[in-house]
């Protein structure tokens with residue numbers, strides 16, 4: 089792919105957010121309803137978006153499902169890219185690089201030895217670059233779990249002094265820092281974020297390597313804005329945007345026909361996503 093990474097879709101989407109100081113949502117989906125809801129919300133809000141899946145999807149649905157997402161995403165009337173989130177196993181990274189992803193997140197949290205982690209991530213970046221695929225990685229480790237991910241017991245916070253060296257040595261294009269954020273924490277856990285640490289990480293990196301926020305449920309709108317003000321340009325969204333959808337499915341299941349469940353479910357799901365697009369400032373940027 090010539091002119092990489094500028095020609096990459098995720099790069100273009102995230103760097104437009106860098107240029108204009110907003111954040112784009114990385115919407116984690118598990119089924120076709122999630123894919124359709126994200127695309128409809130993005131087109132209706134004229135917002136860019138990133139559709140992301142976990143390796144679980146890669147195995148449960150298989151690579152043709154990634155091709156399905158990419159076909160719809162890449163033919164939408166606004167910029168939408170396809171991303172693999174939290175790729176833990178080296179074998180999954182290998183598989184992902186043969187799929188229609190625009191970008192992947194390499195999760196090196198299984199490496200206790202930092203040097204080993206850096207070497208591994210660097211090797212994935214090299215292979216991904218050959219295929220024109222962008223790479224996001226975390227430095228440190230985030231506590232908690234999401235549907236489809238193993239539980240991490242203990243956080244390891246990102247040292248602002250290490251971020252530049254990590255990015256230079258691995259060649260990653262997007263960085264997910266650990267600053268007290270966690271996946272699926274108790275209500276109010278975002279108040280424990282070490283915002284000064286995040287600020288220092290942002291200052292150390294500047295806008296060359298945009299930051300990615302993980303662990304946004306539960307997270308107040310106020311703290312989301314603090315994160316965006318401190319350099320978060322890709323903000324992952326999972327449970328929050330599908331709570332009303334799942335509630336609708338629970339209430340409608342067994343009463344409504346599947347066609348109605350899907351049509352109305354996607355509509356409800358899309359409305360939730362549109363609210364987040366307005367909050368992140370991506371609305372009208374597509």
Ligand SMILES: [Zn+2]
Nearest residue numbers: 174271302303
């Ligand atoms: Zn995450």
